[in-house]
Amino acid sequence: MEIKVLGPGCANCHKMEELARTAVKELGVEATVVKITDIGEIAMNGILSTPGLIVNGKIKHSGKPLPSLEKVKELIKSEAV
Amino acid sequence: MLKTFAYYLVNDLFGMTQGTRLSGALEFFIYDTIKIFLLLSVIIFAVSIIRSYFPPERTKRILSHKREFIGNILAALLGIVTPFCSCSAVPLFIGFVEAGVPLGVTFSFLISSPMVNEVAVVLLWGLFGWKIALIYLGTGLLVAITAGMIIGKLKLEKWVEEYVYKIKSMGALTAVKQTFRDRLVYARENTMDIVKKVWAYVLVAIGIGGFIHGYVPEDFLVRYAGPQNPFGVPIAVALGVPLYSNAAGVIPIVYALMEKGMSMGTVLAFMMAVTALSLPEMIILRKVLKVKLLAVFVSIMTVTIICVGYLFNAIL
16 A cells, blocks of 8 residues: 655644554554655645645545544555455 | 623632722733634634635636636635645645646635635634724735736736646545535634634733733824824835734734724734735745746735725725
């Protein structure tokens, strides 16, 4: 599974990355978490408000407020079939 | 009812002598604090629910290939309800341009979004009354529409960085379907998020009203920035442009300025300059706009805001 965290590097983007990594660890799923900070690339992925979370090419979250850890787990699980 | 509660709290519970300056100030402080936080929570909650129906992706689709004028009006209105933070300005800008939203329309959105929002309107309402809040809302929209239309008419697309036009979104699929329950949860979180961020500023603003009131001479600023001084508005705007703050942060300053006799038009112009234009935002936007376009943007905004300031000093 491929998880992308997209954000230019604001506090919320770091939190989002942590959330994604913790969620992956706690779920015990096989996944790579990539952080994308380049603005052009963020836009190319179709994210309009940061931080964004993309799982297997699908936008699962974008913008504030951040989802809870439980919610992030759910979002990742929905792709982990 | 709130007034009675504040009165009871101060005079009976704290056992203070009623009618003194301190107890009066404290009553005022407690009453205003409760009133404004109630207003803030209720209105942010309501706006958050509306917001959940207008994520930026939807706004982008609505504005895509819209004609100018209508597009500018829509963009300014959507700016109020679409969640936006300046750190997202660049991906948003690219996304809009890529989706065929006209440049001037994009600018109307970028101007209105940070300047005209529920926090600004609620705080103005709570501290200065609904008339001032409505005036700010109306003129904020007017500034966003006008400045966006001028930028559109000038055909400045050539001053956007070239790479912006080369980006083709891979258009990841949006997979989240929201139930009404999700929206309520989002609204609650968003409300807590915002109240957490602004409560300190609000307390300072109310504190200024309750305590500093009466200790600095009323006409302190009137001499320098009253309606009689023709340079009051441009000076206030020139000071406000480089300053960076959100609507909540600027409110205590605005309150203090008004208390000390700065005229309404000058204060509103100052507030708009602070929230709509800032150095950090310019640095962020520099990634997609050439310096020339940035300069044009800042100049148009400055002139428009100064006009609004003069207009209100003349009629209020």
